[in-house]
Amino acid sequence: MSAAFSPLPEASTADLVAQRLRDAILDGSLRPGDRLVEHDLAARFQVSRGPVREAIRLLVPDGLVVLRRNRGAIVASPTFDDVLEVYAVRMSLGSLALAQAVYVDAAAHPEFGGVLILLQRLSDPEVQADALLMMEADLLFQDALLATSGLPRITSMLDQSARDVAFFVRMLGITYDSSDHTDLIRRHERVINAVRECDPEAATEAWQAHIRHTVGEFARRYPDADIKGVFSHPLTEQLFDGPIGED
Amino acid sequence: MSAAFSPLPEASTADLVAQRLRDAILDGSLRPGDRLVEHDLAARFQVSRGPVREAIRLLVPDGLVVLRRNRGAIVASPTFDDVLEVYAVRMSLGSLALAQAVYVDAAAHPEFGGVLILLQRLSDPEVQADALLMMEADLLFQDALLATSGLPRITSMLDQSARDVAFFVRMLGITYDSSDHTDLIRRHERVINAVRECDPEAATEAWQAHIRHTVGEFARRYPDADIKGVFSHPLTEQLFDGPIGED
DNA sequence: CTACGAAGGATTGTCAACAATCAACCATGT
DNA sequence: ACATGGTTGATTGTTGACAATCCTTCGTAG
DSSP, rough: OOOSSSOOOOOOOOHHHHHHHHHHHHTTTOTTTOOHHHHHHHHHHHHHHHHHHHHHHTTTTSEEEEEEETEEEEEOOHHHHHHHHHHHHHHHHHHHHHHHHHHHTTGGGGGGHHHHHHHHHTTEEEEEEHHHHHHHHHHHHHHHHHHHHOOOHHHHHHHHHHEEEEEEEHHHTTOOOOOOOHHHHHHHHHHHHHTTTOOOHHHHHHHHHHHHHHHHHHHOOOOOOOHHHTSSSSOOOHTTOTTTOOO | OTSSSOOOOOOOOHHHHHHHHHHHHHSSSTTOOEEOOOOHHHHHHTTTTHHHHHHHHHHHTTTTEETTTTTTTEOOOOOOOHHHHHHHHHHHHHHHHHHHHHTTGGSSSTTTHHHHHHHHHHHHOHHHOOHHHHHHHHHHHHHHHHHHOOOHHHHHHHHHHHHHHHEEEEEEETOOSSHHHHHHHHHHHHHHHHHHOOOOOHHHHHHHHHHHHHHHHHHHHHHHHHHHHTTTHHHHHHHHHHHOOOO
């Protein structure tokens, strides 16, 4: 039973349009606040307004666009508060997933090999050269690891939060350029090893440390001066109850 | 500035249809596995297929219906595993929200009065008489309290999980008939008091105890015999690391 | 009897035209 | 100058019809 016999994606027109729009938003072709006019998009994609309309609505739960009654859709404008909140969710639900992963013996999970492959990808110099590629590979690995928990709902929420992170990072112009890639990998290995050794406390601990580190990196690199105001946000204290940016 | 000047709901046709479908699913008119045929629904609601189609898609992220490509939508069929997972999310994110609520001084929150009113509603004999009404009032109170955290994303996720709970409870035929309503209120008061006294540890502790209790109630009342298999689920141990059904 | 293949009906996917709504603009009066 | 009221162009909301797809049933061959 090879993985070549996958479930056949075969997306609908609306899905295809939604994916195009996603790409356009994420690569900067569409900027926050830009209007999404159904008629214009339909003309561009050479389809009718129906699928375009449906595609736009598909992006709403993803947090990519905001819908205003009778006034069309615009590309969402995330703030740094959103970043903090998403990372808080990620820390919280991720801990849950990892604790569960340990219980179900994730190391014996059929897809655990794939997780290790994704981790190796982070060592690829070609990947490391591109900051965006690196971020995607990183999030992909994290999601794969968390998915070994076998909790479909929580996994999908974590996947969504990863997409949120990717979106925010691009939109806010945050450089996800870790100063030391081997450090990132070391933190990931710490999590994986804890899962392998069936030590839930160590796994969640390592995971939370990783999130704190990542948020700390963001905090240091965030170019906007408003960051001072944002960082008086109480949630920040929860994410930073260790020294900022340290492990 | 009265609350009478609210933001004007004035929902679109699709929203109205979606709400009707939601009600129909939740009150049992539509049962899990039932097909949602666009043409038929359009005829019933006296609208065209467009809004109906849109309404159906609105219910997908809510987890109420499942969409199969080119084969229409059916009402979702949740399992007890889903219940456990949703409660795990609720415990985890709820703790986060409460900790944050304490930091932002929820007791001074402008809407904290509304929370107390919702709590009082649980003492209303008329509400207590109807198990479904009681559950709705209970979840409404919980969400209002958690919303004082001022975290919009996490709050909306918790709202969604509350709707999930309501859906699952009805679908699985779980009786949400607490043997002792004063006990429920006492647990809630414990959470509220901890928030009032700005004690994050006590607040999250009380919250988690409440969730554990609720899951324990479910476990005892769940009529299906498959519960034994489900409760070997590792996640259960996390939700039950106290004595089952006790505080 | 089973496997394969071809109608047929039912249902979703897509489309282009019509109706309703909105923001902007201009005019008018105070 | 400011506020009010009407007009207009642009855009979304809605509709019914057409095309594509799927499931069922029936028929046929092995």
